[in-house]
Amino acid sequence: MHTQTVTVGSAVGLHARPAAIISEKVEELGAEITLAVPGGEPVDAASSLLIMTLGAANGDKVEVTGPDQAAVDTIAALVAQDLDA
Numbered sequence: 290m291h292t293q294t295v296t297v298g299s300a301v302g303l304h305a306r307p308a309a310i311i312s313e314k315v316e317e318l319g320a321e322i323t324l325a326v327p328g329g330e331p332v333d334a335a336s337s338l339l340i341m342t343l344g345a346a347n348g349d350k351v352e353v354t355g356p357d358q359a360a361v362d363t364i365a366a367l368v369a370q371d372l373d374a
Contacts, residue, residue: 292354293365294327299372302346307372308337314367320360324368325352334364 323331
C-alpha cells in the first residue's frame with residue numbers, strides 16, 4: 290500500500306463540493322483509495338458522504354492510501370487543491 294500525507298487546500302475543508310469532486314475522481318480511476326486524518330479511521334474515498342465525516346478543515350493533514358501510487362498521487366493532488374475556487 291502507498292500512503293501520502295497532504296494538507297487540505299480547500300478553503301471550506303473537505304465538505305460537499307470538494308468531497309464530491311474527490312469521490313468522482315476515485316470512481317473514475319477505479320481505485321480503492323482511503324482517506325484518514327492522522328490517528329483516525331480510514332474512510333472509502335469513493336463516498337463523498339464518508340469523506341465529509343472526516344471533518345477535515347483547511348490546513349488539516351489527511352492521509353491518502355491505496356494500492357496504486359499513481360492513483361494515490363492523483364487523489365492527494367486533489368485534496369491539496371482549493372476545490373471551491
